């Protein structure tokens with residue numbers, strides 16, 4: 088497990104802990120014998136089908152879901168690049184005014 092993953096797990100655990108102390112708990116019982124017990128799992132990012140907890144990327148075996156997820160990842164990456172590129176261009180244009 089990488090450092091970032093460990094940090095994420097920690098902050099998730101903290102967030103869940105903070106949630107518990109709020110009173111009404113939405114978390115399911117951790118005891119496997121409890122009637123409402125649900126085994127640890129995650130959900131497909133596209134169709135929400137329960138999948139194995141360690142599934143990475145978080146999609147089911149459906150081809151449609153894998154395709155959609157790839158599309159989402161691509162647009163997310165593009166958005167990330169734009170997020171840095173546009174302010175950089177703006178700063179550059181701003182600086183150019185002083186150079187002349």
Ligand SMILES: [Zn+2]
Nearest residue numbers: 131134147152
């Ligand atoms: Zn799916």
